[in-house]
Amino acid sequence: EVQLVESGGGLVQPGESLRLSCAASGFTFRTYDMHWVRQATGKGLEWVSGIGTAGDTYYPGSVKGRFTISRENAKNSLYLQMNILRAGDTAVYYCARGRGYCSSTNCRNWFDSWGQGTLVTVSS
Amino acid sequence: DIQMTQSPSTLSASVGDRVTITCRASQSIDSWLAWYQQKPGKAPQLLIYKASTLESGVPSRFSGSGSGTEFTLTISSLQPDDFATYYCQHYNTPPVTFGQGTKVEI
Numbered sequence: 001e002v003q004l005v006e007s008g009g010g011l012v013q014p015g016e017s018l019r020l021s022c023a024a025s026g027f028t029f030r031t032y033d034m035h036w037v038r039q040a041t042g043k044g045l046e047w048v049s050g051i052g053t054a055g056d057t058y059y060p061g062s063v064k065g066r067f068t069i070s071r072e073n074a075k076n077s078l079y080l081q082m083n084i085l086r087a088g089d090t091a092v093y094y095c096a097r098g099r100g101y102c103s104s105t106n107c108r109n110w111f112d113s114w115g116q117g118t119l120v121t122v123s124s
Numbered sequence: 125d126i127q128m129t130q131s132p133s134t135l136s137a138s139v140g141d142r143v144t145i146t147c148r149a150s151q152s153i154d155s156w157l158a159w160y161q162q163k164p165g166k167a168p169q170l171l172i173y174k175a176s177t178l179e180s181g182v183p184s185r186f187s188g189s190g191s192g193t194e195f196t197l198t199i200s201s202l203q204p205d206d207f208a209t210y211y212c213q214h215y216n217t218p219p220v221t222f223g224q225g226t227k228v229e230i
Contacts, residue, residue: 045160045168045211045222060125060219094167100215108215110158112179114167 002026002113004095009118016085016122022078022095022115030073033098033109036080038091039117048093049080050109052102063089085122092117126150126214130223137228143199145226147212152192156216159188159197162225163208171210172197202228 008020020036036048049069050058057069068081078095094117098109127150137143147157155175160168170179172188175195185200199206207230212223 044225045162045213047220047222050218050220058218099173107218108156109220110170110173110213110215111160111168112170112173114169116167 002097004097004113004115006093006095006115006118009093009120011121011123012085013124014086014122017081017083018085018120020080020082020093020118020120024076024078024095024097027097029071029076033100033102033107034069034071034078035096035098035109035111036069036078037094037096037111037114038089039094040091043091046091050098050102050107051078052107054102054104056102056104056107058102058107082120085120087122090120090122092119125219126153126216126221128212128214128221128223130210130212130226132226133224134227134229136230137202138230139202139204141202143202143206143228145197145210147190147195147197147223149193149195149214153214153216155191156214157188157190157195158213158215159186160211160213161206161208162211168211
């Protein structure tokens, strides 16, 4: 059974940093693209970052330069380093497994498995 | 960025109803579209990918259609477990974006 378990969320002040982790099990982690998707309370879904099996990374403009996605295949783990956090980054952050393909020039993934999410609150 | 617009935002229906949700893309995305179901306090669950391919384990009352810029999700006979919020997502090219969601309620 595919399992994705996020951790590392919490309360931080604006301008601070936080690192999220996602522990994967039940599948061959290194062969899948992986992503982070967030959801503010009562709002819709927003894709935050993606990483291909070869290590290519993808970001939307809203977080580019502030967030860094990485993976450690030996530990079946996905990470999201979030810097210069803002109130608008407050959300539940989900780790999601991608299907499709990611290359150096494009990434066409839908998300077939999701974790339960970890809450990040940015507030003074 | 490609914008995804769902309609309606809220849909009132009864058990047994046929329900259709529409998703429009701001530019052509071929068939690079997925649909998800989300219940309160839970993570989204994949229903359909590539516009019309049913994910394994998803009931056959769910179906998807469309290509280019207009897509639909249909529930042929609404069941009590189907009351939830539904999202479309394009994955033509990064950044992937989601529709704003359609809440199906009684």
